[in-house]
Amino acid sequence: MVVLTDRTQKRLTMQTGEIAPDTTTIRSLDWDRDRFDIEFGLQNGTTYNSFLIRGEKIALVDTSHEKFRERYLDTLKGLIEPSQIDYLIISHTEPDHSGLVKDIVQLAPEITVVGSKVAIQFLEDLVHHPFKRQIVKNGDQLDLGKGHVLEFVNAPNLHWPDTIFSYDAGTQVMFTCDAFGMHYCSDSTYDEDMSAIEADFRFYYDCLMAPNARSVLSALKRMDKLGDVTTVATGHGPLLLHHVGEWVDRYRRWSKAQAKAETSVIVFYVSDYGYSDRLSQAIARGITKTGVGVEMMDLKSADPQEVQETVSRAGGIAIAMPPASNKAATAAVSTVLAAVKSKQTVGLFESYGGDDEPIDPLLSQFRNLGLKEGFAAIRVKETPTEAIYQLCEEAGTDMGQLLTRDRNIKQRKSIDNDLEKALGRISGGLYIITAQKGDIKSAMLASWVSQASFKPLGLTIAVAKDRAIESLMQVSDRFVLNILQEGNYQALMKHFLKRFPPGADRFEGVNTQTATNGSPILTDALAYVECKVESRMELSDHWIVYASVDTGRVSKADALTAVHHRKVGNYY
Template identity: 70%
Template sequence: MVATPIKTQPRLTIQTDDITPDTTAIRSLDWDRDRFDIEFGLQNGTTYNSYLIRGDKIALVDTSHAKFRQLYLDTLKGLIDPKEIDYLIISHTEPDHSGLVKDFLELAPQATVVAAKMAIKFLEDLVHQPFKKQVIKNGEQIDLGQGHVIEFVNAPNLHWPDTIFSYDHKTGILFTCDAFGMHYCSNATFDEDLKAIEKDYRFYYDCLMGPNARSVLSAMKRMDQLGEINTVANGHGPLLRHNLNELLDRYRNWSEAQTKAEKSVAVFYISDYGYSDRLSQAVAKGITKTGVAVEMVDLRSADSTEVHEIVNRSVGIVLGMPPSDSNQEDIVTNMGTVLAAAKEKQLIGMLESYGDNDEPIDPLMTKFREAGLKPGFPVIKLKDTPAEADYQVCEESGTDLGQFLTRKDLVKQMKSLDSDLDKAMGRLSGGLYIITATKGDVSSAMLASWVSQASFEPPGLTIAVAKDRAIESLMQVGDRFILNILEEGKYQSLMKHFLKRFKPGADRFAGIKTQTANNGSPILNDALAYLECEVSSRMECSDHWIVYSQVELGRVSNPDGLTAVHHRKVGNHY
């Protein structure tokens, strides 16, 4: 194993490791990256993984991020003369994996680029010069010799429309790019330490794969038809080998739970236009937090019959606006299909994708409303490159839409007052608290009563946070927040304020006196006491996350004050 540092900030290193005698992993380690595509934060950096397979012929699977250009190309040339490489397999064309394709082809013009049809078209526009190409479909194979027969698996939407997996029949390695990955940077090539990586593995799934749960299950069904898989060579993080079956089963179970939802929303986007895919993904993540399923659909590549069927079975539609001057037949046809298939009482949400030339929202929204659809959230209009706060607005908008779709179930549940169990559960009382958190440019707050001290040394506490709460995204492992403890007899105004329903992206602290804690989060001046906390672990409990946090600092403003107590009649809702 070789690790070569580059003496610049952020820290970028290259690691190579022979994962079989004739398969080498080239891992670009981005130690300090703290955001990925802006929309979600990283605690442990990330990696971009590429692979070299040697048979009688030689294949390179994916390249790397452009920030690693010189380091990656020097490392590759140290392993092999690029002119000896016969195939460049591109799993999908997202820039963090295909960012060096043009550079590679300048070194290896003899190589044949192997990819899905959509990917080849994208690469032609990227490279701007002729190159050898081979379009592959599901089940097709390339024989590299010496037993290395590479079989391709179609895996669209994981998480790019043109994604393919590549399976080496000799070694049992499945190359999956984004799927089954995680943003976790370490010198460990494999997944020996399950405890260290599992939170990042789940967070990655929730952000990128959860909204594509149906596609996950379709891809895994195709995977089952391959031979034995003993290693998943993913595109981000450690490779899966030591805990392979456990981690694959988690994907299957999480995805099956998502697809069992009674209601689903169709989210339409365009993969390579503006920020359509990333903004739509943030909306989709917000929807799935409410227990409503999502089907992500690329308007550029989807079949119009499929679009019609998806709209027909959905209770809501979200549309990332396409370019106004688009002359691509698929986009025009599918836009017309969405409008024609939309039906009365569905919810509609629309957002600009900031591609500098978005189709105007208002005229199209008018057409949907004339067809009887109701707005699921206020239209999202961007005037600049999306920032953290914009992605938070998208996520909160998706959550609002999902909550609107599930409100009848909640009302029905709230009316079930004759259950002895519900009445007994309601006798569990708790204090009244307000959780406040800031991460980057995003701040949020939540009224809480399910809080309990959980440890003495180090001092720690647990909080139950509903999955559909906006602040849940700011309470991942490593995040910091403030637990504001409310005072008996003096909490009413704060409680009334934070019980309000805020619009997506609204300032939850407008009109509230605050000061900034050491950890950057707001302290409420009128609270009885506050505790500065850092999230240490999370446990999933159906509709809530149990968040265990260590307490780093605390102060009391009124030594004689008592904590406000919350009593409920029933235990089936707040």
Template identity: 65%
Template sequence: MVALIENNQSISNSGLLTIQTVEIADKTTAIRCLDWDRDRFDIEFGLRNGTTYNSFLIQAEKIALVDTSHRKFEQLYLEILLGLIDPAKIDYLIISHTEPDHSGLVKDILQLAPAITVVGAKIAIQFLENMVHQPFKTLVVKSGERLDLGDGHELEFISAPNLHWPDTILTYDHKTGILYTCDVFGMHYCDDHTFDENLSSIEEDFKYYYDCLMSPNARSVLAALKRIEKLNIRTVATGHGPLLQHYISEWLGLYQNWSLEQAKTETLVALFYHEDYGYSEQLVRAVAHGCAKTDVGVELVLLNSAEPQEISELVAQASGLVIGMPPQSSVNAHAALSTILAAAHNKQTIGLLESGGGEDEPVYPLRNKFQELGLTEAFPPILVKEIPTQATEQLCDEAGTDIGQLLTRDRTIKQIKSINTELEKALGRISTGLYIITAKKGEIQSAMFASWVLQASLNPLGVAIAVSKERAIESFMQVGDRFVLNVLEEGKYQGLMKHFLKRFAPGADRFVGVKTYPATNGSPILAEALAYMECEITSRMDCGDHWVIYSTVQTGRVANVHALTAAHHRKIGNHY
């Protein structure tokens, strides 16, 4: 039985999951879900001190709940919330971002409060619609917009995309000086202290969290810091770990310094789109996702509202430029394009795409101007003539990967040359088989020639595959996805190897001219394969420039029991 104890005390079930409630400001209560023994987060990194999931209730004339919690806290969280308020009286549910550890109980809240209005960025609302599969009232907010709860509690929203999800918003309460930041400025740290009383005891965890989640988006961190620099912040209400109150300037200063240092060494792609026009944001974000696979920095910029100086400075720093075409009627966007052209130079790479809004600025005249300036085209213009499909998004994702690979080519060659000669020869003596991974998700499919494959378990039957983070098929290799592992035959693999090792244009069909038939999981089976196995991904481990994908094997078949698996013998072990 769970019992609520008065103010700033804990409630628990088994001692491993507890909840702390505390009034942190006028009419503002923190609901802190403490996960004492969680030892991993997002698969990629281990935790030494557990974690917390923080949610907040503002009870002014209008009532707002800021974020929910992880599904593992379902019973505890809902009992606590019911002890604080009748959920049906909550007017707004503010979604800082839709990652499941913060939005895992949104559907439960909607059931308890069907009239509630869900507040979030446009893309967050889209994500939620796909998550909860039921209608709900929404309020889409942009950076700078405000929501008045009464009693002086006026909430201002600040866009913070890519920190570390594309839909992140920060929320500032002008009455209390509380900045609700979700993942930003947080840390995976679990103890009974609500606030950051002891800087030295948590600084290492703060840095570790930044390195794992925020450093890949250092420029987005700097952009967010700039947007909040004029706010009078008295408390930073984070989504994980203690709330920041005693050393706010120190914490924000660390983010600033770390991000500046990271941005200095980062290859940057600046991506421009027009908000609320066609499918501009959706498509440009898909390109950005592909870029990010190649370990380059990405910065998304609104053509219709960015300041000319901001655009000029960003273009001067960027190695690559991507532009989603704005409408012909947008005066501000036209001025922004002129600023981009004035700041661009011949050492940069360019990619253009239509936005599909019906009155796009023509692509080809702008393309000609960039070519006259000497910029290198990373991919042919992407022309959107109808509602984007999965195939369209995959095309944009692969185009982003192409521009990223083009920009990092010299760095990759340098890394290849950096390994000790004897070491690379030794690594090359690790022999492997030859395989082709094939996958289908919805209407799109992909394939990858692979050699880093091994059987990883007997019970259950499982295999492990190393997949480079910049491979196009990486998007098909998430937990829960299914694929086919095709085993190639010694002496009969050369044609398939030549076909699947060639470079495909973004969006190209990788199976043209290849005989296949569908597996029970929908993925293509290669007719010329020696054997195949149908697999389902159960976990992923971050191994630097590769993911190690572990999958259970569902079924399989051998075409020729007398034939041998094709073997791969390398001469060197620092690239393939």
């Protein structure tokens, strides 16, 4: 293993190492990156992984982010003369993996770029220079010699429409780009310490793969036909070697649960246009938090028959407005209009691509067809900020809650009456959780809170999966537990019990101070403690969050904590 720059700089470093015979990883380590992609926060930076395979022919699998241009190209030249590379395999064309394709093509003019049909089309717009290309589809093979025969696996929507996996039967290495990855930066090339990375692995899945659960299952079926996989060479984070079976099984379990959802929403977007893909991912993330399934579909390449079939079975439709100049995308929207049914829900949002179709005429057509709005139209008038992405996620959650409302009411009524009354006699205190990360802040009323440990001081909180604040309570996130006072909690309780529209300021009109961890403290609370999330345990409809306690203060020493008594135990 060779570390090529000073680790102590903790900014941009490079790492190389042999991961299999004739196979070298080139890892670009981005230690300080704290936001990524759909603007979800990163606690541990990220990596961009690239791979060099030396058979009789030489292949480079993916490149790196353009911020690593000089470092990456110098590292590559230290391993091989770039002009000797025969193939550049593009797993997908998102800039964090294809940011240096143009540079590689210039250094190796005779190189053949290998990718899916959609990927090659994207690259033509990116490179702006003639290049040799080879379009591959599922099952196609590329023989590099010396036993390295790459077989390609079609994996669209994981998480871009052009994604392919590459399997080297000679080394049993599967190159998967975004799938099975995570945003986690460390000197460890592999997944030795499972406990250190599993929270990041799950968070990455929830943000990027859960909205494409059906596509995940399709890709897994294709993988199963290829034979043993001893190493999963991911595009981000550590490579999977020590626990491959467990990681793959988790993807399978989580995706099956999503795919079995009784209700689903189709989220239409336009790849490579404005912020369509990122905004749609945020919408989808919010929907999946409610237990509603999501299918993502690219308007540019959607098959009309598939659009009709998918829309006809969906409970809701969300559409990122396409460019007016793209005939294929606008035709797909017309197909959606022809396929929808009354009583479905719909949500529209702008892509901020400079040529968006206007929202209002399309929204009027949906209303005239009897559809109801799952969320108010989102009009993006500037480069999306953290607040815009949070608004989109909350809008998706509102849509999911609307679709599941009747089912949830029915489930509440079905529980045994004596049991629900008995369970309801379990009392709890009244608390308000507040958190802030970057420009995003949120809050929720809570009663399922309990001290959980002495050394270190720690507590547990049950957080419903569809709560907006859940996104701010990932491992290593910080928050404040505000403890309400008996006889003096009604105003705060009434305020935070309100249903806030997506993106609304939950603290408007509330007196607050800022904690040392950056989260709001409610001035009128009896006491507060500052907390850091250490771990999370998943239940069917809640996350159990365990947090260590850093500091705290009581404002009135003789006052008592407010107590919450419920009549029934199957809903708040």
